Amino acid sequence: MADFINRKMYLEKIINRMHNGAVKIITGSRRCGKSWILKKVFRSYLVSQGVNEKNIISISLDIDEPDCDEDLLQKENLKKYIYSKITSDNEQYYIFLDEIQEVEGFERLVNGLAAKENIDVYITGSNSKFLSSDIRTIFRGRGDEIRIFPFSFNEFCTGRSEDIRELWKEYYTYGGMPGLLKQKTPAMKASYLKSLWNKTYVDDVVERNGIRNKTALEAMVDTMCSSIGSLVNPAKLANTMNSVQHIKIDDQTVSSYISCLEDSFLFEGSKRYNIKGKKYFESIQKYYAVDVGLRNARLNFRQQEITHIMENIIYNELRSRDFLVDVGLVEVRELKNGKQEYTQYEVDFIATNGMEKFYIQSAYSLADEQKKKQELKSLMRINDSFKKIVILGDDIASYTDDNGITFMGILQFLQGSL
DSSP: OOSOOOOHHHHHHHHHTTTSSSEEEEEOSTTSSHHHIIIIIIHHHHHHTTOOGGGEEEEEOOTTSTTOOGGGGSHHHHHHHHHHHOOOSSSOEEEEEETGGGSTTHHHHHHHHHTSTTEEEEEEESOHHHHTTTHHHHTTTOEEEEEOOSOOHHHHTTTOOSOHHHHHHHHHHHOOOGGGGGOOSHHHHHHHHHHIIIIIIHHHHHHHHTOSOHHHHHHHHHHHHHTTTSEEOHHHHHHHHHHHSOOOOOHHHHHHHHHHHHHTTSEEEEEEEETTTTEEEEEEEEEEESOHHHHHHHTTTOOOOHHHHHHHHHHHHHHHTTOEEEEEEEEEEEEETTEEEEEEEEEEEEEEETTEEEEEEEESOOOSHHHHHHHHHHHHTOOSOSEEEEEESSOOOOEEOTTSEEEEEHHHHHTTOO
16 A cells, blocks of 8 residues: 555645635544644645745644644643744744644634634544534634545555455455554554554543443444444434343433544434435434444454445445435335335435435345345335436446446445446
């Protein structure tokens, strides 16, 4: 794998937001590459455009990093340091504040910097409680979020010469966390991913949210990893933890833990949407792991169901392409046993991005006509004109059948087709 992956998609997003008067907020889970994109990729771009290095003020506030000056975690010290570096009102400055949520009361400082015409502010954070759900309030409508994900399959393949099918196997096993670049063997990769859970993610969630029952939180993580791609709600997850792991927990606590894990960008929930009724079902969702390698490592690589893993990868790919993703439901009246009854058919994903909308089924294999008919039932019952797609685990050339449904292979999809 290449030592330097440009992550062009994210660089372009940042470039397009330069000097727009907003605070550029780069969010994502810890170790997904936020700091690298800002302090290496974007910084290199600025220098290539003639920006003087002294006009790029980059500060690490991540206490787990060796270049973090803990004195700067105090807001007044940070403010004094930054303004000491701004020596002219006639020059343009770029300020990078990495893991800003570590500084208590950072909002006023950041807003003050962003208000100055010659300062462009970029911050990173790995907790949406501070940097996503409250962006409008914290930054007074002047926050512009750029969400970063672990490596996509295309990024993962950068600089690799192996057969693409072997790369696919590696990707759906170990995922796309950038730190894997330094891990040479399967054992080292597995150890690295497990250490992220043990030494970074769980402890971070516990500390930030004041969680007193770490054992229950870890059981919650295991349950969610086991349930990717399944329709669940807090009550169902609580019952699973009670019966399988013998962890006594109530629905409210489960809901709170899910929010904490989502706030840390470790999982995302996808709501169920009634396509014909045009309404959401608030109580039930599917949850997906931000990275399948992290998910697999958490379960000690025991539950390697390629159908669910492929579905999770498709979800993450759609999200990295800026699609909003819901789980679709088509409800129709059908004649059964001489009676008209309502039948529900599921669409794996409804992906929307502005005026674009796609209905997508993830089907690792269509072994026979019966299986194919079953997978197409929901798509065949959608009456609008938006594109309908079936993504297969096989490496096939894309084609469209007589019903207007497009079939493509997973590798074709991951390499940019839709």
